[in-house]
Amino acid sequence: MSITHRSLSHIRLSMSALSAVLFLSAILVMATNGFNWGLDFTGGIVAEVRLDPPIAAAELKHWLDSTLMQDVHVVSSSEPGRWILRYNQIGEETVALAPMLELISGSVEVLNSSIVGPQVGQDMVEQGSIAILACFALTMLYLSYRFEWRLALGALVALIHDIVIVLGLFSLLQMEFNLTILAAVLAVLGYSLNDSIIIADRARELFKAKPNESVDTLINDSVRATFSRTIVTSGTRW
Known part of the structure; x- marks a missing residue:
């Protein structure tokens, strides 16, 4: 069925209104939420670790937040017990993750860690x-x-x-x-x-x-x- 000019005009006006609302x-x-800037823009440290036995994400985040005294982003990887951690570097020092995580997990393996400068x-x-x-x-x-x-x-x-x-x-x-x-x-x-x-x-x-x-x-x-x-x-x- 062909689309008439009147139908197209109605569609155009409706889509224009929807576009304006969006x-x-x-x-x-x-303006309210801002953006979740990645390390490419903010600078910091991203590390991938494996914990054994696995622990809950909430427990791991609470421990890291209180220990590092900052909001640490904890993302679960595809493998159980494998986590991607993102946090800001503290001063000029690089935090040793393994000894810190060994306090809540029996076996800790830091798979990789990288630093991105804020500049x-x-x-x-x-x-x-x-x-x-x-x-x-x-x-x-x-x-x-x-x-x-x-x-x-x-x-x-x-x-x-x-x-x-x-x-x-x-x-x-x-x-x-x-x-x-x-x-x-x-x-x-x-x-x-x-x-x-x-x-x-x-x-x-x-x-x-x-x-x-x-x-x-x-x-x-x-x-x-x-x-x-x-x-x-x-x-x-x-």
Whole structure:
């Protein structure tokens, strides 16, 4: 069954309202919860240990929090008794985990341990922010030259919308935000830009072919002409 222009207009308005709600909600969540920054950004120590016999996560976290006097992130690994610990370095010293954990577990094996300096994390935050801002600026310039400023502005709004919602989701779920996630965020920008360019190109063609047609009708035709392509390409990327 074909989709009429009126139906498309209703869908477009409904999705615009939903997008606005999600966008504002994401901003509120980010302002309230912040982000669970990974060691790539905050600096600290991450260690993987094996305890025998296994103990409960709550008991292990309570012991480490009180001993190290900080909030230690305790994550269970795939193997029973195997844990990933993340905590801040205390001064210039490296805490010896094995003797400390032997007080609550009979056998302790430190599988690996690594240190990330906070200065490296700060550089990564700055470079990532510059990359995103450069992406916005270059996108606006390119689309303004390639199409026109109205389509460029729409693409830029779409980029900001997509990135804010993705960041809001990570803030809501408090998932660790590390370099891998930053790369994924930049990939989302690329996918969003690609779809915006496809729709803008189709809209430009229709504007030239039907100069007397209403803008709403031409936009609906552009979206409808590219919708199946967007579903197929976006669905097969994952």
